[in-house]
Amino acid sequence: MTESLGLTHARWKVIGAIALSNNGLTVPGIARVLGQSRQAVQRITDVMMEDGLLEYHKNLKHKRSVLVMLSQRGKEVYNTLRELQDPWAIDATEDIPVEELEAALRLVRRLIKKFN
């Protein structure tokens, strides 16, 4: 699904995390949202910035830690992929009772919480 847009799943995760934030996120902030190491995120955001998907903005709160935001093209990619993903997700689950899906989600969250 990401391939048709020249993305990979890792880059899609990053775009998604930033899109859900309002004023941009720092690299370690993205890492915390995604639950992975800041180093892994840093490497990906650097490449995505060069590719024109992200923009680094001055962070008033920190001298070196920039705020990562979606560029115009990043926003377009986000919207385009959402238009592919949403129908896919609906198609995948429309014949499953909502209560079943929610119960499974509650269970997964419960286990995640237990392991934190």
Place this chain on the structure above:
Amino acid sequence: MTESLGLTHARWKVIGAIALSNNGLTVPGIARVLGQSRQAVQRITDVMMEDGLLEYHKNLKHKRSVLVMLSQRGKEVYNTLRELQDPWAIDATEDIPVEELEAALRLVRRLIKKFN
């Protein structure tokens, strides 16, 4: 959990797949069980063989494709890790109704099947 035995999660997956087979598996066979590429499995089994966890046995059905089996030490590691993992799994789920766990498992399998 795997670290205390000098393993990694990837090697543990391979050991588990072989342990559940009766007469050994070929490398592509392990890959099919795990649902991943044979190349990735090949690389790992080669190292595990050098480390003495696995043994390659002549395969009567194929001139070059060997049968991978657990060495004595591989079996010991398997049993030791099971003794760590089983109590962990029980502890993680003992306060959750069995029906909830089974329902979530059915849902996951249903989705996997849908995407095949």
Place this chain on the structure above:
DNA sequence: GACCATATGTCAGCATGTTGTCATTGTCCT
């Protein structure tokens, strides 16, 4: 204001996984 613990940027080494390619081996159909 000095000091210490924490957060961040950066670089490196390693473990896994994927895909692609090519030669060799197996299978099956005619």
Place this chain on the structure above:
DNA sequence: AGGACAATGACAACATGCTGACATATGGTC
């Protein structure tokens, strides 16, 4: 038997992820 197609081994390029280490920045405490 012969030939086409699939399976396997081997090698390579690439994308991710983790941890460790070291220098710099922040923030809270005395």
